Amino acid sequence: MVRTTTKKTRREAPKKPTAARKKSSTKKSTRKKNEAGNSEIRIDSAAPSLPIEEYRQRLGAVGRLMRAAMADLETDQPGGDRIGQGAYLQVMGRAFEVLDGLSQTIDVDDLVKISKVIAEQRRAELNHRKLQLEIADEKEAPRSRAPQANKNGRAATGDYTLPDSFGEVVRQIYGTTLATDIENPK
Amino acid sequence: MANGRTARQIKMARNEVLVALNMLYPAALQAEQLMRSLLSVFPTMEWDPFRRDLAYLCEKGYVQRVVSENESDPKFTPWRQRWFRLTSAGMEVADHVIGDPALDE
Numbered sequence: 001m002v003r004t005t006t007k008k009t010r011r012e013a014p015k016k017p018t019a020a021r022k023k024s025s026t027k028k029s030t031r032k033k034n035e036a037g038n039s040e041i042r043i044d045s046a047a048p049s050l051p052i053e054e055y056r057q058r059l060g061a062v063g064r065l066m067r068a069a070m071a072d073l074e075t076d077q078p079g080g081d082r083i084g085q086g087a088y089l090q091v092m093g094r095a096f097e098v099l100d101g102l103s104q105t106i107d108v109d110d111l112v113k114i115s116k117v118i119a120e121q122r123r124a125e126l127n128h129r130k131l132q133l134e135i136a137d138e139k140e141a142p143r144s145r146a147p148q149a150n151k152n153g154r155a156a157t158g159d160y161t162l163p164d165s166f167g168e169v170v171r172q173i174y175g176t177t178l179a180t181d182i183e184n185p186k
Numbered sequence: 187m188a189n190g191r192t193a194r195q196i197k198m199a200r201n202e203v204l205v206a207l208n209m210l211y212p213a214a215l216q217a218e219q220l221m222r223s224l225l226s227v228f229p230t231m232e233w234d235p236f237r238r239d240l241a242y243l244c245e246k247g248y249v250q251r252v253v254s255e256n257e258s259d260p261k262f263t264p265w266r267q268r269w270f271r272l273t274s275a276g277m278e279v280a281d282h283v284i285g286d287p288a289l290d291e
Binding site: 093 | 198202205206209210211213214215216219222223226227252254255256257269
């Protein structure tokens with residue numbers, strides 16, 4: 001009796017339509033792949049494959065569109081000055097995803113992310129330019145300029161010679177010293 | 187056979203990586219975007235072999251990684267989020283200007 005029951009259950013199990021079983025298992029594996037990023041799970045094996053020629057034509061069209069719209073944004077070679085490259089990559093990546101049909105819409109999170117990247121880069125670019133201007137000013141200014149006091153009353157950094165004696169230092173600071181001016185009083 | 191793939195399958199996948207990046211040149215793509223796009227041609231493609239192919243193409247000098255200034259430490263950027271673009275040598279191979287026996291079908 002027990003054997004019969006077991007056999008029955010085993011026989012009944014395959015009655016479920018094959019296509020439906022495949023479909024449900026594919027969905028599960030795809031979800032796991034996207035959320036957990038597990039590399040060992042096979043992805044969407046039931047999806048129909050696209051002919052290579054058709055795929056290349058589609059990518060070619062996407063590439064032409066992207067070049068026409070945004071090729072001017074790429075200003076720097078990789079490895080060179082990287083200011084602005086992050087925003088360019090983000091925008092190009094999102095454009096590719098939408099054009100290639102990987103995602104249908106651009107959601108608010110993406111827009112926020114891209115905006116933050118652009119804002120950060122704008123800030124970095126301004127700081128970079130400011131630094132370059134300061135460096136250029138330093139180079140142009142004569143090295144032997146006299147030290148000048150700034151608003152806080154502190155001496156500015158620069159090359160200058162120390163007074164000969166400690167008394168001279170005190171005189172420069174306070175205007176006078178306690179030492180007598182008469183060397184040999186009689 | 188390498189990791190369950192025949193030599194022909196490996197060559198086809200590597201070729202398509204080059205062709206895809208060539209179509210978008212000079213733009214760069216994230217590894218994940220590239221793989222998701224290639225899944226429409228190779229539905230059984232898996233992440234690990236794809237990553238191996240990408241690393242191989244980088245070592246060959248056909249593909250190069252692009253590091254953006256948003257990556258605080260490029261070493262720790264996950265592979266899926268790394269950006270890749272074609273090099274001039276990779277473009278020549280993708281356009282069949284020069285041949286590579288390891289990639290010719």
